[in-house]
Amino acid sequence: MEKKVVATSSLAGCFGCHMSLLDIDERILELIELVEFDKSPVNDVKKFSRRVDIGLIEGGCCNEENVHVLKEFRAQCKVLVSVGECAIMGGLQAIRNTIPLKECLDEAYLNGPSVKGCNEESIIPNDEELPVILNKVYPCHEIVKIDYHLPGCPPSADLIWNALRALVLDEKMEMPYELVKYD
């Protein structure tokens, strides 16, 4: 059987979902029999070399680079999966969605207890090299079409494993009650 090709990325996430993927322990040996990785932090490949079968997205979109990467994944992946709460609903970063962006930036760079009085020129980083921060943190499915969602913070290794296996082998995915959780 030809190996399926997988790509992964962490947008506005904490890499916890990727860590959870590594938590499949010795099943990783089985995984590399089944799939090859293209663009992914797992193998440190930075660019897509071809169109891939399965894309796993961790994290939501908090800046324009996240949006760019997400759109690229949508264009390159036959199946795109939101992995984890941040991809699904923005995650804890989205707590800022209830506060105006300017207020958040002022607090982070000008008024917060750890910066107050230290930022004499009142600089809020805006170098053109930096991706522009979005007004809000967006769940991935509000930016592009997402085919499947794996909840959890992070989703358990077993859930990610079940999903990958089902997608690779074209089987129905098992989602036992104990594995589908939001925390």
Next chain:
Amino acid sequence: MNQILKFKLDGVECMGYKDQYITNAAAENGFYIPTLCNIPGVKPRGACRICNVRVNGKLMTACTTPLANGMVIECQTEELKDLRKAIIELMLTEGNHFCPSCEKSGNCELQALAYRFNITVPRFKYQFPERDIEASHPKLIKDHNRCILCKRCIRVIKDEQGRNIFAFGKRGNRITINIDTELANDISDENARMAYEICPVGAILLRENAFREPIGKRKFDHVPIGIEMERFHK
């Protein structure tokens, strides 16, 4: 002895008593009708509509509708399952529910229903409304981000003189449920704990009580909500 009534639930012949609400009668016959705002034994309020069933073809809330002889009740039809699912999805998107950082996660009935209904992502857009947290009371914290306005607290928690400790603030779509500041200052430990426990979500928190139970030991970690009532299910 109360008069015995016959009714049909999802095609199964059942028996109940006159003046019994449909939810209670169903439970006694081994059926779980999902509820959220309802608390058995307290006057029902019909606030959440999770318990929607069709009674003789008509949509009714099972927690507020008393049984009548010969009723034909439908509960687990595809239409009703999707309706309930949609209500839960509305609640999850209408407030700010960050389950990974919520003190009630694992013990929350809203979350438990979402698990039971296999919700992986809501069909509605997240609203991220601006909501307050009342953190000035000595024993309780009221987090409006998570309040689903079920009014359980209003119905149950009273002081020794029968005064409501929880009450409505604002009206219409700005409605909130607030703690009476003066009464909250004198609330007994027992009442404070009861308020925390009666709230189905993480909207009433007891101070110095968060994250006591590890993941794996919480109420809904291993078993779906309602399973204890079920003889017939799915």
